Amino acid sequence: MQGKILVDIDREGNMTVHASGFPGKKCEDATKALEKALGLAIDKKKTKEFYQIIAPFVSERN
Amino acid sequence: MSHITKIKTVIKSLSAVEAACKKIGLHFIKGQKNYTWFGRWVGDSELPEGVEIKDLGTCDHAIKVPGASYEIGLRKHKDGYQVLYDSWGSGGLSKKKVNKFQQAYSVEAVKEQAKKKGMRVTEKKGKNDSIQLELVPIGG
Secondary structure (H helix, E strand, O other): OOOEEEEEEOOOOOEEEEEEOOOOOHHHHHHHHHHHHHEEEEEEEEOOOOOOOOOOOOOOOO | OOEEEEEEEOEOOHHHHHHHHHHHOOEEEOOOOEOOOOOOOOOOOOOOOOOOHHHOOEOOEEEEOOOOOOEEEEEEEOOEEEEEOOOOHHHOOOHHHHHHHHHHHHHHHHHHHHHHOOEEEEEEEOHHHOEEEEEEEOOO
């Protein structure tokens, strides 16, 4: 999955930054510089990860 | 990982101010130390953080808005700039006009940072007059 950052800028110019698809800690690294350059972070939340679970093949041979 | 951060925008980049003004038809006057306002404090609103009555009308840079006789002042504050303006009706500056500048600034500031980080930006309109930017690493 390709990493991307979505920035929603409201009519007053304040922003909501959503980073996804970056592996591990790189996700926070990807937005840290952006947040520092743009203003004051007032709230930060980690979102749910989506995992693709590959179920083991179960043989029905009895 | 995935995370969401809410950011209260602080004006830090003068080049993004300049680009935003150009985009929405405002005139950025770099280094102008005064901005036009009513000229006398009447106490009808709260003073911005760190600003005293004697400071009103003074700034580090100014923005001229076509059709308005009053101007927007950018005043150095902490690690950025405060946006100062007088919304008194006859001056022609409304919160809506100033917000439009602040939104345009945010767009340009994000684009500037994206370029520095080697990211491609796609812009589109969002809900409730918001603007959405998608940043993707070039070649990533």
